[in-house]
Amino acid sequence: MTTYLEAEANPVRNTGTIRLYGSDAFEGMRKACAVTAECLDALAAIVKPGVTTQEIDDFVWAFGAERGAAPATLHYRGYTKSTCTSINHVVCHGIPNTKPLKEGDIVNIDVTYVVDGWHGDSSRMYPVGQIKRAAERLCEVTYRALLLGIEAVKPGARLGDIGAAIQTYAEAERCSVVRDFCGHGVGRLFHDAPNVLHYGSYGEGLELKPGMIFTIEPMINIGRPHVKILADGWTAVTRDRSLSAQYEHTLAVTETGYEVFTLSRNGQDTPGIKVPALDVAA
Secondary structure (H helix, E strand, O other): OOOEEEHHHOOOOOOOOEEEOOHHHHHHHHHHHHHHHHHHHHHOOOOOOOOEHHHHHHHHHHHHHOOOOEEOOOOHHHOOOOOEEEEOOEEEOOOOOOOEOOOOOEEEEEEEEEEOOEEEEEEEEEEOOOOOHHHHHHHHHHHHHHHHHHHOOOOOOEHHHHHHHHHHHHHHOOOEEOOOOOEEEOOOOOOEEEEEOOOOOOOOOOEOOOOOEEEEOOEEEOOOOOEEEOOOOOOEEEOOOOOEEEOEEEEEEOOOOEEEOOOOOOOOOOOOOOOOOOOOEO
């Protein structure tokens, strides 16, 4: 049986209970997520052919340091970088290095800053120069899938509604949903309950209640959904080497719907890719 508790009454560790946050927590999350969104906005001008993912990582570290924000990934479970940079067939957790980006690449940049103990977690896809239509379409489908997942969020809905909305749309567009990774609760902890699957059935799963805060971050492949982890223990790639894309937002369940904390203040949630905008709240 699932247990819901007011966040203040719950220890700051993953106990499997569902935290319900109040207005002070929402304000803390808004601040942390704003820094993350601002960094992702700034990266749009930096991502171009010839830039290395290590240079991107250095930028993310410096951007946070100037604003009193610490990268949550740095030293997390032995990870040594300030961001994840996942290129082309890399599904997630790509490790920054000194290899330059090439014309036609697509890269997901995943940033989580910690501000006053609160975690702001988000990622976006970036085209590197001119990209092929297939890659552009994959990014469009992936972000639309994220929007549909977000639009399923409201009190009384079920986690399965989120996954079903994403899966139904993505598969109708002849793409596949990665099942090895999921969204997650977030707040004082980087990763918390509940797990938010990007596939599922309508009406099934945990009930959504006001005060819940979590990420939705679908990974969508052009080819099959199967992935494997490389020898570094982090990098996940598509087994068939097909392109993969991911977008991520952190949001909360409100009394009437949802609030997305990680929206770009400049309308750059999909840099270089034209897809419908999303209202800040519903």
